[in-house]
Amino acid sequence: MKTKITELLGIEYPIVQGAMAWIAEHHLAAAVSKAGGLGIIAGGAAPVDYIRDEIRKAREITDKPLGMNIMLLSPNADDLAQLAIDEKIEVLTTGAGNPGKYMAAWKNAGIKIMPVVASVALAKRMERAGADAVIAEGMEGGGHIGELTTMPLVPQVVDALSIPVIAAGGIAEGRGMAASFMLGAEGVQCGTVFLASNECCISDKYKELVLKATDISTVVTGRPSGHPVRSLKTPMARKCLELEKENTDASLEELEKATAGSLRKAVQDGNYEEGTFMSGQIAGMLRELRPCEDILKGMTAEAEELLKNAYKRFE
Numbered sequence: 432m433k434t435k436i437t438e439l440l441g442i443e444y445p446i447v448q449g450a451m452a453w454i455a456e457h458h459l460a461a462a463v464s465k466a467g468g469l470g471i472i473a474g475g476a477a478p479v480d481y482i483r484d485e486i487r488k489a490r491e492i493t494d495k496p497l498g499m500n501i502m503l504l505s506p507n508a509d510d511l512a513q514l515a516i517d518e519k520i521e522v523l524t525t526g527a528g529n530p531g532k533y534m535a536a537w538k539n540a541g542i543k544i545m546p547v548v549a550s551v552a553l554a555k556r557m558e559r560a561g562a563d564a565v566i567a568e569g570m571e572g573g574g575h576i577g578e579l580t581t582m583p584l585v586p587q588v589v590d591a592l593s594i595p596v597i598a599a600g601g602i603a604e605g606r607g608m609a610a611s612f613m614l615g616a617e618g619v620q621c622g623t624v625f626l627a628s629n630e631c632c633i634s635d636k637y638k639e640l641v642l643k644a645t646d647i648s649t650v651v652t653g654r655p656s657g658h659p660v661r662s663l664k665t666p667m668a669r670k671c672l673e674l675e676k677e678n679t680d681a682s683l684e685e686l687e688k689a690t691a692g693s694l695r696k697a698v699q700d701g702n703y704e705e706g707t708f709m710s711g712q713i714a715g716m717l718r719e720l721r722p723c724e725d726i727l728k729g730m731t732a733e734a735e736e737l738l739k740n741a742y743k744r745f746e
Contacts (some may be wrong), residue, residue: 475505500524524547551577551588564618598618644710645708
């Protein structure tokens with residue numbers, strides 16, 4: 432499938448793997464890139480040396496284009512920005528801030544920049560800053576989210592920009608991919624579906640919860656702080672909601688202490704009681720573990736077939 436995104440990034444399938452903190456490491460990113468998509472290594476607030484090692488380990492597995500994500504509010508964002516140049520990363524996705532001050536250096540290094548946006552206003556700002564494409568992410572997705580859903584967000588961003596748009600949030604199979612193209616997107620970003628991949632190195636408990644999820648298995652916490660997060664309903668998520676209802680200085684302080692390190696506890700330890708198991712609403716459609724290659728090929732083949740035969744519904 433050829434789109435503006437496959438041409439821009441030099442990939443076979445217009446599918447980008449989401450940058451999930453503690454999850455998107457070299458095994459997963461390399462598997463997605465090797466299979467023809469764009470694998471992303473999540474920078475987060477991890478030490479630069481750790482991310483450098485992850486990039487180099489991924490390079491040992493595949494020579495296909497590789498991406499990296501930088502959360503611009505991270506204390507080491509400057510160092511990660513330089514690391515991307517030093518390690519010759521092909522594509523950067525960014526979030527939580529404006530990448531403007533890095534843009535010239537990245538472009539001089541030949542890096543493609545694709546900020547994640549949750550509004551038309553931010554998308555316009557990123558285009559003016561020099562972004563090559565944007566990832567319009569709806570609130571159906573897992574992890575940190577905005578307020579708009581994917582269906583109204585994507586076409587409005589498409590209409591407002593001249594650069595390609597990648598749709599994200601609630602996409603895990605060919606129907607969602609085909610719908611995204613009909614909305615004007617040139618590619619999709621997926622996160623939750625790769626939690627259910629063989630190459631994803633999360634705890635067995637995490638995978639079990641994702642595969643057992645239904646359409647109402649996720650919840651949004653963190654709204655009082657202005658940083659909403661979508662995750663699976665677990666004891667930790669319920670505790671967060673109870674503390675947020677109290678909305679006092681004491682409860683919010685307790686909430687901050689309770690959630691510290693909770694994502695790591697989910698990803699690495701499978702700690703059901705104390706872990707935050709981030710996941711999108713689409714988890715309810717996932718029922719088995721599959722290789723990344725099967726996920727990419729299956730999504731694309733289904734989307735192509737649907738788009739090719741869509742007119743027959745109205746004959």
